[in-house]
Amino acid sequence: MPRFGMVIDTRRCVGCMDCVVACKTENEIPEGYCRNWVVQEVRGAFPDLQMEIRSERCNHCDDAACVSACPTGASHREPFGQTVQIDKDLCVGCKACLAACPYDARSIHPDGTADKCTFCMHRVEKGDDPACVAVCPSRALHFGDLDDPTSEVSRLLASRPSHTLMPEAGTKPRIFYLS
Amino acid sequence: MNPMIELTSSRANEMVDPALHVWGWEIPSYLFLGGLVAGMMIISGYFLLRGNGTKRDTVTYLLPGLGIAFLSLGMLALFLDLEQKLHVWRFYTTFRATSPMSWGSWILLLVYPAMATQMLLRPPARLAERVPPLAALSKRLRAIPKMESIVAVANIALGTSLGVYTGVLLSTLGARPLWNSALLGPLFLLSGLSAAAAFVHLVARDRDEQVLLARADNAFLGMELAVIGLFLIGLVTSTQAHADAASLLLGGPYTAVFWVFVVGVGLVLPLGIQSLATRHVIQHTPVAPILVLAGGLLLRFVIVYAGQASHWNLI
Numbered sequence: 206m207p208r209f210g211m212v213i214d215t216r217r218c219v220g221c222m223d224c225v226v227a228c229k230t231e232n233e234i235p236e237g238y239c240r241n242w243v244v245q246e247v248r249g250a251f252p253d254l255q256m257e258i259r260s261e262r263c264n265h266c267d268d269a270a271c272v273s274a275c276p277t278g279a280s281h282r283e284p285f286g287q288t289v290q291i292d293k294d295l296c297v298g299c300k301a302c303l304a305a306c307p308y309d310a311r312s313i314h315p316d317g318t319a320d321k322c323t324f325c326m327h328r329v330e331k332g333d334d335p336a337c338v339a340v341c342p343s344r345a346l347h348f349g350d351l352d353d354p355t356s357e358v359s360r361l362l363a364s365r366p367s368h369t370l371m372p373e374a375g376t377k378p379r380i381f382y383l384s
Numbered sequence: 385m386n387p388m389i390e391l392t393s394s395r396a397n398e399m400v401d402p403a404l405h406v407w408g409w410e411i412p413s414y415l416f417l418g419g420l421v422a423g424m425m426i427i428s429g430y431f432l433l434r435g436n437g438t439k440r441d442t443v444t445y446l447l448p449g450l451g452i453a454f455l456s457l458g459m460l461a462l463f464l465d466l467e468q469k470l471h472v473w474r475f476y477t478t479f480r481a482t483s484p485m486s487w488g489s490w491i492l493l494l495v496y497p498a499m500a501t502q503m504l505l506r507p508p509a510r511l512a513e514r515v516p517p518l519a520a521l522s523k524r525l526r527a528i529p530k531m532e533s534i535v536a537v538a539n540i541a542l543g544t545s546l547g548v549y550t551g552v553l554l555s556t557l558g559a560r561p562l563w564n565s566a567l568l569g570p571l572f573l574l575s576g577l578s579a580a581a582a583f584v585h586l587v588a589r590d591r592d593e594q595v596l597l598a599r600a601d602n603a604f605l606g607m608e609l610a611v612i613g614l615f616l617i618g619l620v621t622s623t624q625a626h627a628d629a630a631s632l633l634l635g636g637p638y639t640a641v642f643w644v645f646v647v648g649v650g651l652v653l654p655l656g657i658q659s660l661a662t663r664h665v666i667q668h669t670p671v672a673p674i675l676v677l678a679g680g681l682l683l684r685f686v687i688v689y690a691g692q693a694s695h696w697n698l699i
Contacts, residue, residue: 242395276485277474298467300406307559312397317468
C-alpha cells in the first residue's frame with residue numbers, strides 16, 4: 206500500500222502561482238478560498254539575504270491532529286495512499302479540525318463543511334499527478350510513494366537535504382522541501 | 385542591521401487569515417454554561433449526599449432543573465456555531481476516543497437524565513399537583529433503596545466529567561500553544577465550581593446553604609488563582625511558542641482584559657468581599673456572586689480568543 210507524499214524543490218520554485226490556479230480550477234474552489242498557496246520567506250540582514258519560495262498545502266501528516274480532533278470521523282485516513290481526507294457527508298462544521306491543524310491548512314467551504322487539499326486523489330486514482338504537480342512549469346513539485354525507495358520522491362529526498370514545516374508540532378508532515 | 389525574517393503568503397482564507405478565528409461568542413458561552421452546570425451538578429449532588437434533601441428550602445432539587453435550562457442554552461450556542469447544522473446528528477452515530485468533542489457530546493447526553501432524575505426525586509409542588517403522574521413517578525423513585533445516593537454520586541461524577549471536559553476540549557488542540565496545558569481542565573472545573581457556588585449563593589433561600597456556598601466559593605476562587613498562576617508559569621517556562629502564547633496575557637493584547645477584569649474584578653475583588661462577609665465584617669450582598677459569574681464568562685472568552693491567536697513559530 207503506497208504512502209503518498211510530496212517533495213518540493215525550493216530552488217526551482219519561482220512563485221508563479223500556477224499550482225494555486227490549477228488547484229482552484231481542478232477542484233472548483235470558490236472565489237476567495239484556496240487549498241494551496243505560495244509563501245515567500247526572506248531572511249538575513251541586508252544585503253546578505255536569502256529567499257525561499259514554497260508552495261504549501263495540507264501536509265497529510267502521519268500523525269494528523271485533525272483526524273484525532275474530529276468528533277464524527279469525517280476527517281479520516283484513506284486506506285489507499287494513507288492520505289488525510291474529509292467525508293463531507295459526516296462533517297458537521299464544528300471547526301475542531303481547523304483549530305487542531307498547526308499549518309492552518311483547512312478552511313470552511315461555503316457549503317458549511319471543512320475543506321482542504323486532497324492530493325487530487327480523483328486524478329491519482331487514475332494514474333495522473335495532482336493538478337498542481339502536473340502544471341508546475343519549473344518542475345518544482347513532485348508527488349509519489351514515500352515508502353517506495355525507487356520512486357522519484359524517495360530518490361530526491363535521498364539526494365538533497367530537506368526539511369518539513371513546523372516539525373516541533375509533532376504531526377509528522379509528509380510534504381518535504383528540498384533546500 | 386539585525387537579521388530579519390519576513391513571510392509573505394498568498395493565502396487569505398476566511399476565519400483562518402490573517403489569524404485563526406474559527407470560534408466566536410458561541411463556544412466561550414457554551415464552555416461557561418457547561419462549566420456552570422457541571423458545578424451545579426456537583427453541588428446539588430453533594431447536598432443530596434449530605435442529607436439536605438429533607439430541608440424545606442433546599443436548592444438540592446432546584447439546581448438540576450435550572451441546570452437543564454442552562455445546559456440547553458449552552459447546547460443551543462454550540463448548535464449555532466456549527467457550519468453544517470443539518471448534520472448535527474452525526475455526533476451520535478459514532479464515538480471517537482481521541483476526540484474530546486466526541487466524549488463531550490456523549491457526556492452531555494448522560495448529563496440530562498442524571499439531572500432530570502434528581503429533579504424528579506422531589507419535583508416542584510405546583511408542577512406535581514398539575515401533573516399527577518409526575519408525583520407518582522417521584523414516589524416510585526424514592527422507594528428504590530439507596531436511590532438518592534446513586535443519583536447524587538452520578539451527578540457528582542458526571543458533573544466532574546463535564547467540567548473537566550470543557551477544558552480538555554481546548555487543551556488537546558496542540559496546534560494552539562496557549563491551550564496546550566493539562567491545567568486547563570482543572571482550571572475550567574474550578575471556574576465552573578466557583579460560578580456555580582456564586583449562583584447558588586444568589587438563589588439559595590436556606591441560610592446554611594447560602595453561607596456554606598459563600599465559604600466554598602472563597603476556596604474555589606483561591607484555588608483558581610493558584611491554578612492560573614501555575615498555568616502561566618508552565619507556559620512561560622516551556623518552548624518559545626508557549627512562552628509567546630503566554631505573552632498574549634503578559635504584555636500582549638489580552639493583558640488588560642485578563643488581569644483587570646478576569647483576575648481583578650472576577651476573582652480577587654469577590655474573594656475579598658466574600659471573605660469579609662463570611663467573617664461577618666460586612667453583609668452578604670449579590671455583588672460578589674455577580675462578579676464571579678461575569679469573571680467566569682470572561683475567562684472563557686479570553687482563553688478561547690487568545691488561544692486562537694497563539695500559534696507555533698511559522699518559520
